[in-house]
Amino acid sequence: MxxxxxxxxxxxxxxxxxxxxxxxxxxxxxxxxxxxxxxxxxxxxxxxxxxxxxxxxxxxxxxxxxxxxxxxxxxxxxxxxxxxxxxxxxxxxxxxxxxxxxxxxxxxxxxxxxxxxxxxxxxxxxxxxxxxxPLPGKKEGDNLALGEQAAASSTHGNFRLCGAVDGDRNPDNWSISTGWNDGTRSVFPDDYSVALGRSVSIGRIETYTLDSARYPAGRFGIRDFDVQVRTGGAWQTVDRVRGNIAGKVTSTFDPVIADAVRVVVHDSNDHAYSRIMELEVYSR
Ligand SMILES: [Ca+2]
CATH class of the missing domain: 2.60.40.10 (Immunoglobulins)
Structure with missing residues (x-):
């Protein structure tokens, strides 16, 4: 029937x-x-x-x-x-x-x-x-943040909180909100975090900010930010990025066991909004 x-x-x-x-x-x-x-x-x-x-x-x-x-x-x-x-x-x-x-x-x-x-x-x-x-296996080499629970200090009404862990890092899709944009214009810091659902070994984090022909990172991307991991309930900074104008920033570090990742944005190149296309986390 x-x-x-x-x-x-x-x-x-x-x-x-x-x-x-x-x-x-x-x-x-x-x-x-x-x-x-x-x-x-x-x-x-x-x-x-x-x-x-x-x-x-x-x-x-x-x-x-x-x-x-x-x-x-x-x-x-x-x-x-x-x-x-x-x-x-x-x-x-x-x-x-x-x-x-x-x-x-x-x-x-x-x-x-x-x-x-x-x-x-x-x-x-x-x-x-x-x-x-079935759940994706998330084997060695897979993006451990994909689809995991995101949280943010704020999210602009035209965007989705989950946009930066949805697996889509194509900046041409920015206008259909597959990215995270904070909701407090010209007020910093902003932060975006992802709980990984379990403790895992992390050695590399890739941060993609908005960077397209129309919206280049040098004008619209995040500029000054800290990349952090949560170990034993405390946030630990693994990379400090300053003066960035690139669309993709790779942070590599000695692997640590962590259950969450966070990007704390202190300023963007337009000094208005924090924009993250995708945040990816790898074991090494
Ligand atoms: Ca995305």
């Missing part, structure tokens, strides 16, 4: 169609809501700062405008950034789809497997398959 729902939803996604409940066709003159979701399945990894997402589409195919509360529920260990997506849907002609992005997460302890998110709006229902993938 569940499999058939998956199959219908997956087929609809491929065809770009919508899944409409049978009850809706009997709704008479009431506004008709169609729901879509992509991707299908939603794939998610059980790391705290590597969120996945689904994009929910809501279309009013009826003749009257309607205010819709789409309720979302997840099965098993799957978590949702929000449980309701609300929108006014005018009776556009031709039909127009309103979309909303909803973050999907899973805890580190989640059992890999297939789960679902169900969406209900008015009398329309949609079942979205979610696949929880």
């Amino acid at each position: 569940r499999r058939s729902v998956f199959a219908v939803a997956a087929t609809a996604a491929v065809l770009g169609l919508t899944v409409v409940s049978p009850a809706q066709s009997a709704s008479g003159g009431r506004p008709t809501i169609e729901l879509t979701a992509s991707p299908q399945p939603v794939e998610v990894v059980g790391l705290p700062c590597l969120p996945s997402s689904l994009t929910l589409g809501m279309t009013n195919t009826g003749g009257h405008g309607v205010y819709v509360d789409a309720e979302l529920n997840a099965s098993g260990p799957v978590g949702l950034e929000r449980g309701v997506v609300s929108s006014w849907l005018p009776a556009w002609d031709p039909d127009h789809t309103v979309t909303a992005r909803v973050g999907v997460t899973a805890p580190r302890t989640a059992v890999p497997g297939d789960y679902t998110v169900t969406v209900r709006a008015d009398r329309t229902r949609l079942t979205v398959p979610v696949r929880v993938l």
Whole structure:
């Protein structure tokens, strides 16, 4: 039974169609809501700062405008950034789809497997398959900070806290917020840290600040900063960087056992914001 729902939803996604409940066709003159979701399945990894997402589409195919509360529920260990997506849907002609992005997460302890998110709006229902993938192994040579829990002194409203541990260090993506930007303009210091989830040997930290053709590091990157590791509950500075104008700064040091890494920014080249594209941590 569940499999058939998956199959219908997956087929609809491929065809770009919508899944409409049978009850809706009997709704008479009431506004008709169609729901879509992509991707299908939603794939998610059980790391705290590597969120996945689904994009929910809501279309009013009826003749009257309607205010819709789409309720979302997840099965098993799957978590949702929000449980309701609300929108006014005018009776556009031709039909127009309103979309909303909803973050999907899973805890580190989640059992890999297939789960679902169900969406209900008015009398329309949609079942979205979610696949929880196994945790990455993080072997020797892997980035130990990838997807781990970030924290910051502040985060600008247009950016995401997890942006600097999301595995994307392409500065061309800065405008879609795959980086961390602090929220206190012209006030320093700012700091950004990553808890690694366990104690590990660390010998190299790579700090990528904003550095693109449009936003060169010499004008927009972080300039003066300390790179720190947490050992035995205390922060220890392993590198002091001053006057930086490069997009990537590699800090190497005698390996230490630590459970977190932090960058404390004392100034940036525009003296306004601290910007980190990606913070990567390696055993050596
Ligand atoms: Ca990033």
